Amino acid sequence: MNEASSLPDTLNRLKEVPEITQIVVVDGGSKDDTRSLAKAHGAKVIESAPGRGTQLNRGLQEAKEEIVVFVHADTWLSAESGKCILAALKDPKVVGGGFQKSFRDASRLMAGSRFRCRILYKLFGLFYGDQAIFARRKSLNEIGGVPEIPLMEDLELCRLLKSKGRMILVSNPVTTSARRFQDQGILKTYWRMWKVTFLYLRGTEPGKLNRVYQGRR
Numbered sequence: 001m002n003e004a005s006s007l008p009d010t011l012n013r014l015k016e017v018p019e020i021t022q023i024v025v026v027d028g029g030s031k032d033d034t035r036s037l038a039k040a041h042g043a044k045v046i047e048s049a050p051g052r053g054t055q056l057n058r059g060l061q062e063a064k065e066e067i068v069v070f071v072h073a074d075t076w077l078s079a080e081s082g083k084c085i086l087a088a089l090k091d092p093k094v095v096g097g098g099f100q101k102s103f104r105d106a107s108r109l110m111a112g113s114r115f116r117c118r119i120l121y122k123l124f125g126l127f128y129g130d131q132a133i134f135a136r137r138k139s140l141n142e143i144g145g146v147p148e149i150p151l152m153e154d155l156e157l158c159r160l161l162k163s164k165g166r167m168i169l170v171s172n173p174v175t176t177s178a179r180r181f182q183d184q185g186i187l188k189t190y191w192r193m194w195k196v197t198f199l200y201l202r203g204t205e206p207g208k209l210n211r212v213y214q215g216r217r
Contacts, residue, residue: 013077110178110181125162
């Protein structure tokens, strides 16, 4: 939503990945030029009710291929990303995965993002949404698509996919924007993210997680 400033760069990089045959942009009610820019870059544009899980699930319904990659509007894939995904999925036991992640224009306080990605994967087999989660359509259909919950739809998606097979961490990194940390404060943002992740792993229901994330009880 309202991603006119970020989306063109993201789409240009997606178009540099030879294995990508379709780009679907799901808009949650933008008031800027997001939709027109997406169309100008050749993407199929779908309008949806706002909410990341809802929007991702709507995009999944429109996607035509047997492998789907979920990409945040400010996350950049490299030209080699498609080859990496196909290589990971050569193993029939692998149902999906995500990429290592680094931040663009990040403060030194944000160093070590790849290490944190490895820890989350090694301990729990999970990925955050800005790690460009990918999966086989068959497996996505079997779990009922992307969970349409207020928060942590990325971790819950991974948890459900793990019930169908192995998830894999791709070492070739994607990069994502540090804007949320810059806008809201680095330490404050990390604390909030770690807190809601911990609560999720303890089984806290999504509505309460969202209230904690928004700073409400």
